[in-house]
Amino acid sequence: SPASTMYKTAFHFQPAKNWMNDPSGPMYFNGIYHEFYQYNLNGPIFGDIVWGHSVSTDLVNWIGLEPALVRDTPSDIDGCWTGSVTILPGGKPVIIYTGGNIDQHQTQNIAFPKNRSDPYLREWIKAANNPVLRPDEPGMNVIEFRDPTTGWIGPDGHWRMAVGGELNGYSAALLYKSEDFLNWTKVDHPLYSHNGSNMWECPDFFAALPGNNGGLDLSAAIPQGAKHALKMSVDSVDKYMIGVYDLQRDAFVPDNVVDDRRLWLRIDYGTFYASKSFFDSKKGRRIVWGWSRETDSPSDDLAKGWAGLHTIPRTIWLAADGKQLLQWPVEEIESLRTNEINHQGLELNKGDLFEIKEVDAFQADVEIDFELASIDEAEPFDPSWLLDPEKHCGEAGASVPGGIGPFGLVILASDNMDEHTEVYFRVYKSQEKYMVLMCSDLRRSSLRPGLEKPAYGGFFEFDLAKERKISLRTLIDRSAVESFGGGGRVCITSRVYPAVLANVGRAHIYAFNNGNAMVRVPQLSAWTMRKAQVNVEKGWSAI
Ligand code: DQQ
Known part of the structure; x- marks a missing residue:
């Protein structure tokens, strides 16, 4: 039909067919960009979520591969939901993702590439000790515990990561630590939390130098003068705060605490959600992607045979005044x-x-x-x-x-x-x-x-x-x-x-x-x- 050819995009990231939502675990590794995504193999509506996987050398043209993670263990049988990639010392990528388990509780799980010399890292092996985290601490909501961030090295030299959650009715970026990335314990306080809003989905946490559009790797030494951004997906939009990561308190401290969350800054003011950023070591920049859902009806999506796309990858950095993030489409898109x-x-x-x-x-x-x-x-x-x-x-x-x-x-x-x-x-x-x-x-x-x-x-x-x-x-x-x-x-x-x-x-x-x-x-x-x-x-x- 004219509509399906007219609406399908020409240079945005979409799978060939079916439903797609959040970007999951974007990374640059050994000359290849990887984009994983929340994907339904069975149709253009949300459900049966696995990790789709595509690779690229230029962030513009993409090769679609077989899914990297499918629902095949008791801890992820209800869905392989959003997560992140961290590149461990020695060049070892690891995925950490949320699994909906057999009881429909949310758990965090790990997977490693089967063969690190495969340039596309097609096959991923789930860790034997999955799930590595369950929502079993007092006060936790077992169905609001998901979307782990990329890990970073904390003040004691151990790994940290944040997970979106609800703790005693507060929305939180919960904080976890680990020596080996496999065994995780909850830190006694969250990275940051806020009273009275829905769960923060897809938290993202990164460092940036005011006025410098080069990106920073959160696990490398953070230069003097850097600030930190904490992004949360809430109220159907991606919001963020600028502040600092206080190493003494091992916590994010916003520059301004704004109680009314309608006033929080936004990554994008339109149809954009569940964004995730990564440090691109090829060009020394930070790149962010977001999911743009369809705003037609589910029956339109059935007729089209597809639903959802990812925005053009954007370089993201901190304005010179240190007050807000700036974004610009990656330069590679200009090749079109x-x-x-x-x-x-x-x-x-x-x-x-x-x-x-x-x-x-x-x-x-x-x-x-x-x-x-x-x-x-x-x-x-x-x-x-x-x-x-x-x-x-x-x-x-x-x-x-x-x-x-x-x-x-x-x-x-x-x-x-x-x-x-x-x-x-x-x-x-x-x-x-x-x-x-x-x-x-x-x-x-x-x-x-x-x-x-x-x-x-x-x-x-x-x-x-x-x-x-x-x-x-x-x-x-x-x-x-x-x-x-x-x-x-x-x-x-x-x-x-x-x-x-x-x-x-x-x-x-x-x-x-x-x-x-x-x-x-x-x-x-x-x-x-x-x-x-x-x-x-x-x-x-x-x-
Ligand atoms: N989508 C995922 C969840 C996440 C939500 C499931 C955000 O992990 O919280 O596909 O769009």
């Missing part, structure tokens, strides 16, 4: 760019719509800078908006004129605009600074019924003394749209299923401004993106 087009020195007055022609509007990479001609017209910022940027994007849509903005891109637009998606900014004046709202508004993205079509949004600070340009990069890949605002300060992943566009096979991209103040576009570049070879080679998953 073709048919470059450029425009310079555009002026967008109120109501202007500038068509970006000659790129494939279904598969494109667009980078555009907006330069503010004046800032006098910025309207006042109301801090209560931070509690619900989605609501604000919904109320002040792309056609509602403001002082400065809305300006941005209209993508996946039909000839008469019956269907279109808007990605845009509005600039507000706060006390001593400016605040930028970035929205990805899907409300008119499709005429089909039964879709989730929110207006996603997030705010970032903007220092007008230092910067006058607000940059936007949007990667359009059929049903997946990823946007990066302000150099990666706000990232929004969106899933879109246009119906008219799927039928006519034609779409448009525009730059627009609906604000009272004129904005300049000093530079606009756009490319058609070629199709990558993702899990389609004769490897296992194509069968």
